Amino acid sequence: MPPADPDANAALRARFDEVHAQYTHLRDNVGELQRDLAGLEVSVASADGMVTVVVGARGQLLRLRLHERAYAAHRPDRLAELITKTTRRAEQAAVEATAELVARVVPAETGVPELLRGGDLGALLRRHDDTMGYEERR
Template sequence: MGSEDRPDVAAMRAYADELRDTFNRLQDEGSELHARAKAVQVTETSRDGLVTVTVGARGDLVRLDLDPRIYRRPDARHLADTIAETTRRAAARAQERITEIFEPVIPPEQFRAHLDGDLETVLAMLADQMEGNR
């Protein structure tokens, strides 16, 4: 059996072909995907309806609207917690949308690991792919 017929070499070649195809698709579609992702904005309203936040693609606060009824219950800690929790939910939804946008070229679980900064998981996924596991 020649070295090119070995399963590990075949798997590496298949993975290299897949990487090349993904790279080519990223080159072709990357600018459009990036523009779509960059334009993402998500608006979320608190459970009590008094706080509405809009975040950008990175979860950054773009807009904050407070219903005047917040002054009926002057509890600064509760208001701060409500703003933070509503912003976290909006940021999570923005991250989901970004993941969906890039799904045609990057597997969602791998993209989520990248977004989360989970290098260990990213490297484990890459190692699995190089070994022919999916």
């Protein structure tokens, strides 16, 4: 059996301490993160102010407000399009706000905040594979 390498052991210990600290931070702050996400509301108004959309952390529609002149200012098809576009902007703003809240607790190097922003699970798995030195077998 080869002798233990003190430098390698110190490096492993340092990495373990880092990962453990990240885990502890996550565990200690997950309750606050859940409360923040549950209470998150993002409000976006159309450029003309006729439509205001409020969505939650998952982009779910919470409230829709139409200005009293919205029907007079826009034909029905144009108003529907304005509502849809404003809702999409609000959904994207909610994704960004959610990712920012998660990034306070979950380390960026995990890829989770970026996954929330882009929804690319493949990129997250490739990052993990690179970190672990995994190469796909063919």
